[in-house]
Amino acid sequence: MRVALDVPLPRLFDYALPEGTTAARGDRVTVPLGSRRQTGVVVETEIESEVALDRLKAIVEIRNDAPRLPPDWLELMRFLASYYQRPLGETVIAALPPRLRSVKPLPKKALVPSGETSAADFVSPHLLNAEQEHVVGAIAAKLGRFAALLLHGVTGSGNTEVYLHLIAHVLARGEQALVLVPEISLTPQLEARFREAFPRTRIALMHSALEDIARTGAWLGAARGEAGIVLGTRLAVLAPLPKLALIVVDEEHDSSFKQQEGVRYSARDVAVYRAKLAGCPVVLGTATPSLESWYNYRQGRYERLELSRRAAPGAELPLIRTIDLREHSLDEGLAPAVLAAIGERLARGEQSLVFINRRGYAPVLTCEACGWCAGCTRCSARLVLHAADGRLRCHHCGAEEAIARACPTCGNVDLKPMGRGTQRVEETLAARFPGARIVRIDRDSARRRADLVRTLAELRRGEGDILVGTQLLAKGHDFPKLTFVAVLNADAALVSTDYRSGERLYSVLSQVAGRAGRRSERGEVLIQTRYPSHPLFQALLEHDFTRFAESQLDERRAAGFPPFIFEAALRAEAAELAQAMAFLNDARSLVQAPEGVNVFDPVPNIITRRAGWERAQLIMQSGSRPALQTYLAGLSARLFETPARAVRWHLDVDPIEFD
Ligand code: ADP
Numbered sequence: 001m002r003v004a005l006d007v008p009l010p011r012l013f014d015y016a017l018p019e020g021t022t023a024a025r026g027d028r029v030t031v032p033l034g035s036r037r038q039t040g041v042v043v044e045t046e047i048e049s050e051v052a053l054d055r056l057k058a059i060v061e062i063r064n065d066a067p068r069l070p071p072d073w074l075e076l077m078r079f080l081a082s083y084y085q086r087p088l089g090e091t092v093i094a095a096l097p098p099r100l101r102s103v104k105p106l107p108k109k110a111l112v113p114s115g116e117t118s119a120a121d122f123v124s125p126h127l128l129n130a131e132q133e134h135v136v137g138a139i140a141a142k143l144g145r146f147a148a149l150l151l152h153g154v155t156g157s158g159n160t161e162v163y164l165h166l167i168a169h170v171l172a173r174g175e176q177a178l179v180l181v182p183e184i185s186l187t188p189q190l191e192a193r194f195r196e197a198f199p200r201t202r203i204a205l206m207h208s209a210l211e212d213i214a215r216t217g218a219w220l221g222a223a224r225g226e227a228g229i230v231l232g233t234r235l236a237v238l239a240p241l242p243k244l245a246l247i248v249v250d251e252e253h254d255s256s257f258k259q260q261e262g263v264r265y266s267a268r269d270v271a272v273y274r275a276k277l278a279g280c281p282v283v284l285g286t287a288t289p290s291l292e293s294w295y296n297y298r299q300g301r302y303e304r305l306e307l308s309r310r311a312a313p314g315a316e317l318p319l320i321r322t323i324d325l326r327e328h329s330l331d332e333g334l335a336p337a338v339l340a341a342i343g344e345r346l347a348r349g350e351q352s353l354v355f356i357n358r359r360g361y362a363p364v365l366t367c368e369a370c371g372w373c374a375g376c377t378r379c380s381a382r383l384v385l386h387a388a389d390g391r392l393r394c395h396h397c398g399a400e401e402a403i404a405r406a407c408p409t410c411g412n413v414d415l416k417p418m419g420r421g422t423q424r425v426e427e428t429l430a431a432r433f434p435g436a437r438i439v440r441i442d443r444d445s446a447r448r449r450a451d452l453v454r455t456l457a458e459l460r461r462g463e464g465d466i467l468v469g470t471q472l473l474a475k476g477h478d479f480p481k482l483t484f485v486a487v488l489n490a491d492a493a494l495v496s497t498d499y500r501s502g503e504r505l506y507s508v509l510s511q512v513a514g515r516a517g518r519r520s521e522r523g524e525v526l527i528q529t530r531y532p533s534h535p536l537f538q539a540l541l542e543h544d545f546t547r548f549a550e551s552q553l554d555e556r557r558a559a560g561f562p563p564f565i566f567e568a569a570l571r572a573e574a575a576e577l578a579q580a581m582a583f584l585n586d587a588r589s590l591v592q593a594p595e596g597v598n599v600f601d602p603v604p605n606i607i608t609r610r611a612g613w614e615r616a617q618l619i620m621q622s623g624s625r626p627a628l629q630t631y632l633a634g635l636s637a638r639l640f641e642t643p644a645r646a647v648r649w650h651l652d653v654d655p656i657e658f659d
């Protein structure tokens, strides 16, 4: 038997099958490795091993506490390992829930199949409108074969409603639907909508915040075909699904679909590949498609279906305007028009949201006498001032210290916070609107998931007058009483060197703006900016995503960026920057880049030092995906062969973060 094991090497291991036992591809097995036992997965049987039979170690146990992993799942794993350049063993084992990776048997309780299966029992919450009806009909007609569909629906247009109706079709056929969402544990309302719509259907929830046992149970329900709906974050795309008939990727543009460690897969891209394998439709739903998906649509690879209007009776898209910061002076970071708008909402008993994508009190603590700024000793980054608990924190490595009493270089005791974050805005608003109930939502206020979920539920019920929040608030929440949104500090993204920053800004702003006025009261959005005539804002004001996407594509085409070329990064981390750079320079000369593959010079990362590691990267590009893949395969084989002295390295295929 050839067995995949979780070792950081691109190799498989051969074992003998004990007399009188049988095993097949996809069986989980316990095997000896060195002095320990490990869980592995049989990937080939009756092999010709290079090791003589009498010297092969024997499999200790063939595990039957979970269903055998099916051939299409193994094929998916082979694709992941080869496309993302990771060892097959690591890929296979990491795709299993933690309990199934362990050599300990599953508890008896988990072994018993639930016996329940899903019943088709759809309770439709609404009558579909004409646009929704058309979209559902068009997609349902494609069940049973592969099709990639871009469901482009403006915020509040009923994308979720469409998913529910499509799933009803899948369940009626006795099959399974996989629904991927960026962050499920924060949106129990989504889960509730599914449970309400399908009261007798078994729904397997999958996300990393689940307890091991719940996660295993969900995985088993999926793998046995008992769960009609599998609803989860990116890892759910790796579950075995014997009756898979539909994949939905909700908020397909969201960067959290990309795994940032180990096998660095994009769950959205894997979903499309998986739909091809399974011969089923994949629906990529969003109000702001990723440029990759938009380009695929423009190239005719994806079909685009549109929901152009908000679905709730009387609901309209919000009115978005900019406030020119060159003409209006600010009061503690807030324009007079913003303060006035919040005041009006307060008087009417409606909610306002102040969006600022920076947590903490101020991003810098500085000495005006000598120019010193508080910095992290382990990262090339500033420490963020957290006034609420009197600490300075590094947002890159988590290091923290007490607030300095005096400047360490000149002794000046008058240190000043510069710039502002959510805490400072909260403080300003509390001073301006003394009677208002102000709720701050960011990763600090939401240290515990349960607290955040509770706060969000309170806000939905209309408790709280002014919300101050980061991106955490942008996604998927529906606050009926929210009618006004102010956006502070959006400009940094306009001048960023990252070519994706415009795409991200457009998407987060339309998400945030989309929180306002989801009922009959039309929402209003004010964006404070020094660049009011920037084309991004012009398109956003007119809700004209197409214009924005086309202009972005033109820029990317001209500059030679994805989606017009394919990209990978080789990253290295070491105690000294010189070591990381030397490693990358050596790597460059290990394998000759073929015609059409462009390997750039290694460069230090923008945040060069993080958590004590000096970091650098090498970017590789090609107009041909196969050419880049061939080169990467050769490079990665050589890198695994060559012991990397003091350097940690990894390859990132289709990278999206470069800091
Ligand atoms: P999205 O996923 O695009 O944000 P939702 O499916 O959440 O949209 O729908 C937005 C709002 O409109 C929800 O409150 C939903 O209940 C409502 N809604 C959706 N479809 C309809 C419909 N056909 N008739 C009435 N209300 C609808």
Ligand code: ZN
Pocket (backbone or CB within 6 Å): 367, 368, 369, 370, 371, 372, 407, 408, 409, 410, 411, 412
């Ligand atoms: Zn000083």
Ligand code: ZN
Pocket (backbone or CB within 6 Å): 376, 377, 378, 379, 381, 394, 395, 396, 397, 398, 399, 610, 611
């Ligand atoms: Zn740090």
